[in-house]
Amino acid sequence: MSAVLVINSGSSSLKYQLLEMEGETVLANGLIERIGEQAGSVKHSVSAEGDEETFRNEEPVADHSAAFRVMIDAFEQHGPSLAENPPVVVGHRVVHGGKRFFEPTVVTDLVKINIEDLSDLAPLHNPANLDGITAAQKAFPDVPHVAVFDTAFHSTLAPSAYTYAIDAELAEKNRVRRYGFHGTSHKFVSEAAAAFLQRPLGELKTIVLHLGNGASACAVDGGRSKDTSMGLTPLEGLVMGTRSGDLDPAVLIHLHRKAGLGFDELDTLLNRRSGLVGLSGRGDMRDVVEAAESGDDAAALALEVYLHRLKHYVGSYIAVLGGVDAIVFTAGVGENSVAVRGRALAGLERLGIRIDPERNASPERGPRVISTDDSAVAVLVIPTNEELEIARQSLSVI
Incomplete structure (x- = not known):
């Protein structure tokens, strides 16, 4: 099977989903919250034949690396088996790609440097996204990792749509422009609407x-x-x-x-x-x-x-x-x-x-x-x- 593990890493949370892509079905999903706090919250749900069984636990989760160990333990204890459903790729949500990333991108050291450099545009999101990528690479070192950027879908905006009417030199120096967000959702929904309407x-x-x-x-x-x-x-x-x-x-x-x-x-x-x-x-x-x-x-x-x-x-x-x-x-x-x-x-x-x-x-x-x-x-x-x-x-x- 062609399984894909999707990671959405927040500053104190880790959301994940394992999908089987031949039928585009969800095998499991989970949410680990309160990372770095004294009491962490873990939810792991397994889907099978249209039913979903959810397992919950509370335990301290020190950091994102620990969160991935908790996630892997949840798969081992409750299923489905990652050995039987090995992910062929790990996909990561990254909020801000600036002008540099306009399509899904295989994560390299240079890509990580660029994501970090863009953190001043998304200080609450990009550092957390990067923490998730780094921890995931340690947990799945032999699997390619791909960054999918919320801003990428909006890279088609014309200059007239993304330019703010302020001093041009100041704006360029400080990367001030419209980037847009929720691009992953807007792309999915607009394509799904066309398919639904058969247009x-x-x-x-x-x-x-x-x-x-x-x-x-x-x-x-x-x-x-x-x-x-x-x-x-x-x-x-x-x-x-x-x-x-x-x-x-x-x-x-x-x-x-x-x-x-x-x-x-x-x-x-x-x-x-x-x-x-x-x-x-x-x-x-x-x-x-x-x-x-x-x-x-x-x-x-x-x-x-x-x-x-x-x-x-x-x-x-x-x-x-x-x-x-x-x-x-x-x-x-x-x-x-x-x-x-x-x-x-x-x-x-x-x-x-x-x-x-x-x-x-x-x-x-x-x-x-x-x-x-x-x-x-x-x-x-x-x-x-x-x-x-x-x-x-x-x-x-x-």
Whole structure:
């Protein structure tokens, strides 16, 4: 069998998935959390014949190397056997590839140096991704390792789309430009939408709305990213669980001068104390919707701000694309929130976008249409699968 091990390494977590690629099925997946803390959490799930059995344990996990030993122990104790399902490649999610990486790349010492050099653009992510790569290479020294970059899909942006209107020399020296993120998800979902609609990918104009705790929109023209809402960092764009999204940059200057906030405080404000949390005190969309429907004014306003920004980007990307064939919702909120999907596109009937309330409210899972039969624009829900996309790309380069 052609098994691929996919690794998503965070600063204090290790998420993994073992896939059998001939049938593109998940053999096992797991999550190791609280790495480096006194009490670590381990979850390992084994899939067989449509059923999944989950094993949990709590034990200290000192670092990422220890996390890989814990992972291997979980495979040995609970299966499936790595000896019987040896990975032919290990695929790694890396958040920031800058301008240097625009396709899946076999990891070499030079690649690792470059990932580290790009850490100033993603200080919370790239160092953790690199720790995972280094630990994985020790655990699987005879297997090729491939880095798949969140930013790579957006390497097709035109200069007019990725350039910020600031001093050009200063921007070039400090690598300031739009990079975009969630590229692995946007690529997978836009291709899955074309397959679902049985339309040639090269002919399709699609807007993908990846709505989770982090959220981004992407205008995809013929399978290529043409515009995206996240920028130099994942902070720009849509309203998110704890992030502000778009903001007048003068707000930061004003808060520094008037409220005395320093750089670290402003960073914390925009990344951890803004978005839905900042407006309503709730970061989970389910809680926000429930509170709004119960008459909570702060939650209602938070939801309206969220939807207004979302609709703003949909309209903008229809203009950027010169029309749209499909709008696709994905990720946690996009796949599960009936209220967000319905209200985000309400009032756009004159643009050929019509939502069917019954289809939208259906508890069905999997790819599905939620627009009416007479809607000129197909509105879809497509579950994202970043692990499968990483596995596909990793396998493609070896």
